[in-house]
Amino acid sequence: MGNPDAAGSAHALAAERHRCERWFVRRGLPHLIHDYSASADVLTRAAPFLALVVFVEFFFVFGDRWMGWAQAVVFVVGLAVMAGVVALVNLLRRRRLWQLPDRFGVWEVLAYLMLGAVFAGLGSSNSVVVDAAFAAGLNAALLVGAYVVTSWGLLPMVRWSVGQLWRQVGQVMTLLAKSLPILLVFSAFIFLNAEMWQVANDFTLPFFGMVALLLVAVGALFVIISVRRLAVDMARFSSWADVRARCADTPIASLVPTDDSPAPDSPPLGRRARFNVSLLLFVAQSIQIALVAVIVTSFYVLFGVFTVRESTLLQWTTLSQLTWEDSWVVSLPLWSGELLFSRQLVLVAAFIGLFSGLQFAVSVVLDSSYRSEFAEDMTDELREALAVRAVYHRTLVPETP
Structure with missing residues (x-):
């Protein structure tokens, strides 16, 4: 068995470290954090903003292409795609189904780019490919912007x-x-x-x-x-x-x-x-x-x-x-x-x-x-x-x- 006192001490030190690192971030100096990384420190802090972007883009499915019950079906399909992608990525990462990512790697980036493209494609009234590509490009630009702003604590x-x-x-x-x-x-x-x-x-x-x-x-x-x-x-x-x-x-x-x-x-x-x-x-x-x-x-x-x-x-x-x-x-x-x-x-x-x-x-x-x-x-x-x-x-x- 492990030593409970040692485990408690390690937990206390981890809490102190987390509090100190948040103090660095609040003062606009996140790069003073030891082993500061894009996947564990930067994009995880940007995750709530990126999740909000995906939520807003979900309403792209309400386009002029579908009417009546067809619109309701597209709405349900969009919800199912979003829930399925989030659950799949979390399963691959061995996280809880609806947990925000504690690390932001390739799977999370692909899911973020793909969801916007799928929603734009489902609601497109013109070219599905063009609208989906535009949405993916917009998401990529927002991802880069969120990374720069979050990485440097702007x-x-x-x-x-x-x-x-x-x-x-x-x-x-x-x-x-x-x-x-x-x-x-x-x-x-x-x-x-x-x-x-x-x-x-x-x-x-x-x-x-x-x-x-x-x-x-x-x-x-x-x-x-x-x-x-x-x-x-x-x-x-x-x-x-x-x-x-x-x-x-x-x-x-x-x-x-x-x-x-x-x-x-x-x-x-x-x-x-x-x-x-x-x-x-x-x-x-x-x-x-x-x-x-x-x-x-x-x-x-x-x-x-x-x-x-x-x-x-x-x-x-x-x-x-x-x-x-x-x-x-x-x-x-x-x-x-x-x-x-x-x-x-x-x-x-x-x-x-x-x-x-x-x-x-x-x-x-x-x-x-x-x-x-x-x-x-x-x-x-x-x-x-x-x-x-x-x-x-x-x-x-x-x-x-």
Whole structure:
């Protein structure tokens, strides 16, 4: 007979490991999990979404091809096919008949692709082959999308980053105030430049979108450079005392080894784990820089509404008159004057906001004091996650023989 105490201890450790791994996932760092795999970790988390897709596609059987009792027969056939395929796959995997998969392998992928094709074929009113192939292709695209989103924890990552946004407002405003003199000189020159308004007037929205994408791409490049610097050596800890301080409010706080234990020696971050860490930092920094751009854009829209009069706008843009079709003009009488909102104002303000965000990103990368203040909260959060990883590998991951 096995040792009940040993079995209970193993079960408790498995539960602790599962809880710790869920903690990694909720913070958008699933690749910190040991032996993170597509079949056991990624697609199993995507299984409820994929099951929902199949359920929605089941209603493809209600097409115009069948009427009356024939439609009822097709409905029953569709139900039988779905139940039979699910039961067959679970029998092949030696699971309960209606259990969601604990591993997602070839059989599950084939079943997922086939069911959508079968339902589309049963309800097709045109070409059965074309509709079935389209449904299978759509399912394949959704499978790839679900894999990417789930594998990298994009939804938890964005949720975490948005949750940090309000905490970052004060920090960003402080840093923005430090760079405000330069930003004001730079942006005021652009705002009061007639040529800029002429360019904005001549811009079509698609061309302005291309320019905006170019500026965003340059800013993203600077953020990537900053992220690579921040991610260096963050997974290393000199003592368990440092780890313990960072794990105080985490699920594994009680598992941190004592100070006289051998020094932390968790394995180096693999390529995917390093990318996951860098991606989290990239998303968080991008949100902060985007906040700066939005603040500056909003300021100049408001400033322009109060300062740019119709006669000035006509002179700057060389237009003879302003119309809603060309300029989205909205005017509001106020205090014997008129507030004017226009397309040109939005484009000029957005252009200044994008350049301000780009300049802010450059400052963060090149100025060490900006970088330390700007990234302090993010690096603390990340160091906490990597401290948890150190304890996780020491106490919860079985040693390989």
